[in-house]
Amino acid sequence: MIKRALISVFDKTNVLDFAKFLVSKDVEIISSGGTYKYLKENGIDVIEVSEVTKSEEMLDGRVKTLHPAIHGGILPLRDNESHMKTIKERQINTIDLVCVNLYPFFEKVKEDLTFEEKVEFIDIGGPSMIRSAAKNFKDVLVVSDINDYVEIMKQIDERGEVDYATRKKFAAKVFNLTSAYDAAISKFLLENDETYEEYLSASYIKSKTLRYGENPHQSAAVYKNSDGSGMMNNIIELNGKELSYNNIKDMDIAWKVVNEFEEIACCGLKHNSPCGVAIGETVKEAYIKAYECDPISIFGGIVAINNTV
Known part of the structure; x- marks a missing residue:
């Protein structure tokens, strides 16, 4: 049974509705900083973290929730007599519930900010809280994704609690997030x-789920480098149907081929194998030469050019 929740979010999308729902279920809410102010201004009965810790936040907000009164409330095993x-x-x-989303380091590291400004978006308290809650997922529901509010409210409405499988899934989501966050x-x-x-370690963010994988009976998804680098972060789809898994693999290879050349180059490729590669004085000349290497195999394939078309 969820009786007490801690909410501290950077992204406040739908958090007000979630907080109202929890209050309607007689859940006491603790919050800090901007989230506390936001909930309070919108009529939510909320307790400030400093009331719980008996300590004001310090160092420009760097230390708010890093306190035994917070982590001591999250980590104890409820069936452990010594802990209780x-x-x-x-x-x-x-x-019983920790709802936290992190400072947007993934986004800010790509912006035109100074090194010091980017460092300020490294979250410390947030990851600490959700990792504590995720470790104790059997007793504490951890919410790190704003898209999970609906599922939680649905389960609480239907059965008064969130089931073990969902708690475990949300805990896994936390460690997936924090590992990528730390890698970035x-x-x-x-x-x-x-x-x-x-x-x-490498850090990637899911871009989208594809229609299928290499074959129709397989599943696949596209992930992008979290720092904004790489081909998938720097392409614009102008028209045509949605790219497939095989399209993207072929694009990656074709793009790498043409970038081996300082001259204007064109690569025609299908099923991961170049069927025509050529250089030319102009884009048109390079394309015609590449096409003429194998005009049959290039049909339905991918064409990459390292210059403006």
């Missing part, structure tokens, strides 16, 4: 550093 005895002795109340931060801090680190 400890928090009772410390006068800490349990927190690491890449940002190591930019232009040529040393080889102990661990190699």
